[in-house]
Structures are given as C-alpha cells and as structure tokens.
Amino acid sequence: MKEQKLEFKSEVFNPKHIFECGQCFRWNLEKDGNYVGIVRKNVIKVQKTENKITIISFGEDDLPKLCEDYFDQQRDYQEIQKKLGNVDQYLKNSIAYGKGIRILKQDLWEVIISFLISANNNIPRIKGIIERISKAYGEKIQWNEKDYYCFPSPEELQKASIQQLRELGLGFRDKRVYEVTKMVVSGKINLEELKNNQNTNEVRKKLEELPGVGPKVADCILLFGMQRFEVFPVDVWVRRVMNELYLKQQEEKVKNEEIQELAKRKYKNLAGIAQQYLFYWKREIS
DNA sequence: ATGCAGGCGCGCA
C-alpha cells in the first residue's frame, strides 16, 4: 500500500463524462470537484485542470500500469471520435457534448454483478447497493482517515446468504446475485475463458444462461466488461433517442432488434461507443 | 402519492 501520483495530458479524457455516462457505479464527485473511485484494490482520485489530468492513488497496484489498463490509454479515441463524428450530424453533436468519454476497462466480475443489480433499477439506488455490498464483504482500505471498500471477490461475496443480500436492499435481485456468485466460485462458469472467446455471439449466449442476465444486461457486460465495442445495449433512453433521431415511429412499436440493426448499419464496429455518447447526451439534456 | 427506474422470468396463447 502506497500513495502514488501521476500526471498526463490527454485530449480525450473528461472525468465528468467518463464517470457519469452510465458505465460505472463506484466513482463519486467530491466537494472539491475531483472524482474518487475504487479500482481493484486501490483508491483513485482524479483531478482535471485546464491542461492536464492528475491521478493520485492509494493501493497495491503500480499506478502508471493501472491507468494505462483501466483508462485504456493506448487506444486512439481521437480517431474514434473522428470516425463517429463523420457518421452524421447527430453523432457529431452528441460527441461535442460528451467530448472525452472513454470506455473503462473494468473488472468483468464486478461488471456482471453491477449490471445484474441494474435490472429495473435507477442509478442512485444501484450505486447504494454496490456500496453496501462492498462495505459488507469487500476489503477495507484506510486512507487519510477515511474508509474505502473494494468490490468483493466471488469468494468473498459467496459468504452472503440470499437473506443477507435482501437486507442490503437488492430486492428480487438477491437470488440472482447469489446464484451467479455460486456459479462463478464453483467454476460452472469460467470468466477468463469467456473473456478470451472472441466470438461475441457465443459469449452473449453463455451470459444469457446466467439467472438475471437478459439481452440488455448481457450487452452491457460485453461492452463494459469485455470491450466488445460493436455491441449496442438498448435501454429505454437509447430507445427513445434512436427513435427520435432516426425512426420517428410510435415508440412502443419499435423493436430493440430494429434499433440494433440500425446502429450496426450506421456505427459499424463502434456502435457501443456511439451508444455512450447518445445515452449521455440524452440523459443530461432531459 | 402512484408511477417509474438502465429488465428478467414466468405463464399463457
């Protein structure tokens, strides 16, 4: 455990847009305007000034390596923004609005549990539940007189009974989280193997065998936990924005498959990133 | 204060 500091310049790195575009649940805005989050077994503070990003960490990982991986720093987001901006004016506008979004390389296990909890739920509540799960079953890190809690490993989370999960406020999702945890710990599902399988449709099928994982949650896991950027998760906001921009139909009549086909046709293998810009833009202006 | 929020799973045609 040690404190580290790292500074870098980046044209495509906006903390607010990265942490509030709906991809992650463990980052919080502090009073001083910085974001603080838990990544693996590290507390990370991110501050942005006019021309540089400063990261301060306290934890067990080497900070430059952690940042390069977690923030996916070697990926050329300039190029991505350029490509997507050329699709049409709608994308150009939403990119201008959410400039600096990056897809984080989050831990697959944490992503699976987080998006199980997201079903029929809202973001403040999802964040609260994940915080309480971490506090109850994850490792504690003390830094500057404050306590932070890591997201529990599968083995740690297995200590929770369905009843105990219910008491943490999961509601009907308690059984789903319990079952999926058991499947991971027992090896019935192998996350590494899943991640290494480059056939995205095959992986999606396997994910949907998990209790609580339907099309939407599976797509979020593929995009946020496995960097499958061609995947386009459709939730009510994305439905709404895609229908308003392109389809202009009676909203109940539009099928999710139709929206996904449209997204694939327009955004190709960057549909997932396009989804983030559109989702963020629509959420923030509504 | 009912309806809704980033769905899923079930039962029924």
Add this chain to the structure above:
DNA sequence: TGCGCGCCTGCA
C-alpha cells in the same frame, strides 16, 4: 415465438 404481467425498493 410472442406477448403481458409481477416483482423489491426508493424517489419524485
């Protein structure tokens, strides 16, 4: 295969 509905809970 394709619907419609119920479900925990907190918040506007």
